[in-house]
Amino acid sequence: MNELKLTVQDVLQRKSFHCAKVIAGRTGLNRQVKWSHILETKDFESLINGGELILTTGVGLRLDRSTQLQYVKKLIEKEVAAICIEIGPHFSEIPIEIINLANENNFPIIAFEEVVKFVDITQDLHTHIINQHHEMLSQLDTLSRKFISLSLSHNGILKILQELHKRFQQNAIFIDKRLKPYYYPAESKEMIGDIHTLIEQELKNTHAQKIVSMHGHHYAFMPVQGLGQTWGYLCLQFSDPYAEDFLFLLLDRAALGIAQILLRNRTIEERKQNMEDELVRNLLNGRSCDEADLHTYLPTPSRNMYYRIFVIQLNVPDINMNEEDWEEIKLQRSMTIRALFKQNGFFPAVSVRRNEIAVIAFFLSTNQLSDETDRFTHIINEIIRVAKNNFSDENICTFGISTVYQNNLDVMTGYDEARKVLALQKKEITNNYFYENLGVYRLLLLLIESNYLETYVKEYLSPVINYDRETDSNLFETLTVYLECSGSKKETSERLFIVRQTLYHRLDRLETLLGKDFMKPPNRLAYEVAIKAYELLKNVSRTK
Incomplete structure (x- = not known):
């Protein structure tokens, strides 16, 4: 038994x-x-x-x-x-x-x-079950203390696996997503391939504990998690029936010990990255950098090495905190972001500020696939998930991503592009993350520094804007929706919640103000651009 x-x-x-x-x-x-x-x-x-x-x-x-x-x-x-x-x-x-x-x-x-007598049976069984639970908690407490002790020793992960083997007389394996796997005893090395296959097939889309069967054996998997991410999986093979509740409680304590080791190692590793933070910030701001530092902290330039600048704006209120507390938060943010990018095949260089995290996300790719965006979108979704769990607010982060570059001299340009995306998102002009998807706004952003954009808007839209101001009407809204509906009167009236006759009257007024040919292709394009420019200028003046 x-x-x-x-x-x-x-x-x-x-x-x-x-x-x-x-x-x-x-x-x-x-x-x-x-x-x-x-x-x-x-x-x-x-x-x-x-x-x-x-x-x-x-x-x-x-x-x-x-x-x-x-x-x-x-x-x-x-x-x-x-x-x-x-x-x-x-x-x-x-x-x-x-x-x-x-x-x-x-x-x-x-x-x-x-x-x-049912009462005798229930009393006997309940006494036995309660004694079992007491014994289970006692053993769990003893083993938890043992795992904590082993997590503080040299080669702690392997020693935790040895303790699991000693307890169950079965193979114990830890698969780290970044590093080589750990296993005990030595013969269990042959199982690594099968374990990877099980993780890929059964655990890819879940972060929960699970028992999986293969080749007549049972495997209990427990995710090893830290900083809102799954760092790997602890796997224990077993063949005899076992108390599943106790098994997972025990594996949870072992996984916690392994997570403490990984967190400590990553903290030590991350503290060494302070020089990288300074290098990244210098590149983002266009300051010169030592060539030796570039070789130390950035991947070696090659024909297939590309990068994007990935900027996360943290929309959190300023909280007074001492420098020691901030350094700890900074360390955790840097570790979380770095691990996430590495898991998705990038070579990240990270800089963390209180309300901004900037990443030079290097990646290997062919020229044809260098503008692929799926992995970046996946990272955004993961960050939103972590933010929602930690802050109960998925809108705490906004994201801006530059176009693809290869030359390190273009880092400042990429950073400027990413920040322009963030600015447009903040003004609710776009919900795109990628600079290359901004469309006509890319051109308008280049013109906004000059007065020409304002002059252009006045030339095309001032008759309508002035008419609305003088008569308290909404011809500008009608023009905007009419253009968005490609001149469809039925769709325009439905979107504006007005009857067709009212729309006809407004369109007659627009023809009077703009000319009968304002919907011809060249003129229509000019008015569409002018409306986009007007929205951009209006938001810029509002934020000044």
């Missing part, structure tokens, strides 16, 4: 079950019994949690055959461990249909051929 898992087979060996006989579902005797419950009603869904050993005199089964079958099906669906029926005046025999149903679902049905 597994000392921490009580099965139906174990229950049958107890003295109180000396007159019990297995009628059906013999192949399910390895089901775990978590509690016992006396059940004498047919409506029990809210009373059952799963894993119970049901004791009954059969009062609830004195029904027609179809209702009896439905009763047993409900027990199976609720994952009851087994049902024990006292054969007697209430229930004299078990129908063959119920026996067949139980056999098909490996659901044990046990008959008491003599009158038994």
Whole structure:
């Protein structure tokens, strides 16, 4: 008997079950019994949690055959461990249909051929289960202390795996997403390929614990997590039935010990990156950098090496904090972002400020695929997920990403592009993350520094804007929507929530102000650009 898992087979060996006989579902005797419950009603869904050993005199089964079958099906669906029926005046025999149903679902049905005291059975089983739980907590506390101690020792990850092997006499493996795998004993190295396959197939889209079977063996997986990310998976092979709750609690403590080791190692590694932060900031601001530092902190330039500037604006209020607290927060942000980019195949150089994180995200690619954006979008979604978990607000971050460059001399230009994207997002002019997707705004942003853009807007739109101001009308809105609807009068009137006759009157007024040919292709394009420029200028003046 597994000392921490009580099965139906174990229950049958107890003295109180000396007159019990297995009628059906013999192949399910390895089901775990978590509690016992006396059940004498047919409506029990809210009373059952799963894993119970049901004791009954059969009062609830004195029904027609179809209702009896439905009763047993409900027990199976609720994952009851087994049902024990006292054969007697209430229930004299078990129908063959119920026996067949139980056999098909490996659901044990046990008959008491003599009158038994259910109170004695429940007292015996509950005492045993409670003692098991007490023993489980005691062992868990002892092993947790052991794992913490091992996490502070040299080569701690391997020693934690050795402790797991000592406990279960089974292979223990840790797959790190960044580094080489750890395994114990040495023979388990042959399993690494299969474990990678299982992780890819079964755990790719989940961060939860899971038991997976392959080649007749069972593998318990526990994610090792830190800073809102999954850093790897702890895997334990096992073959004998085991108390699943205790198994995962134990693996959780071991995974916590491994996470502490990884966090400590990454913290040490990250503290060495302070020089990188300064280098990145110098490149972003166009300051000269030592050639040796460039070779130390940035990837070697090559024909297939590209980069984008990825800027995260943190929309958090300024909080007074001492320098020591800020350094700790800065370290955690840098570690989180660096790990995320590395997991997605980038070579990041990171600079962290209180309200901004800037990354020079280097990557290898062919010329044809260098403008691919999927990996960057995936990173944005992951950052939003982490921000939502940590701050309960997914809008705490905004993102701006430059076009693709190769020459390190273009870092400042890329940084300027990313910040322009952020500025347009802040003004709610665009929801695009990538500079190359800004369309006509790329051209307008270049012209905004001169007065020509303002002059252009006045030449094309001042008749409409002045008319609206003088008459308190909304011809400008009508013009904007009419152009967006490509001249469709039906769609325009629906979007403006006005009748067609009102729209016709407004269009006549626009023709009077702008000319009858304002919807001809060259003129239409000019007005569309002018409207975009007007929106941009209006937002710029609002923020000054």
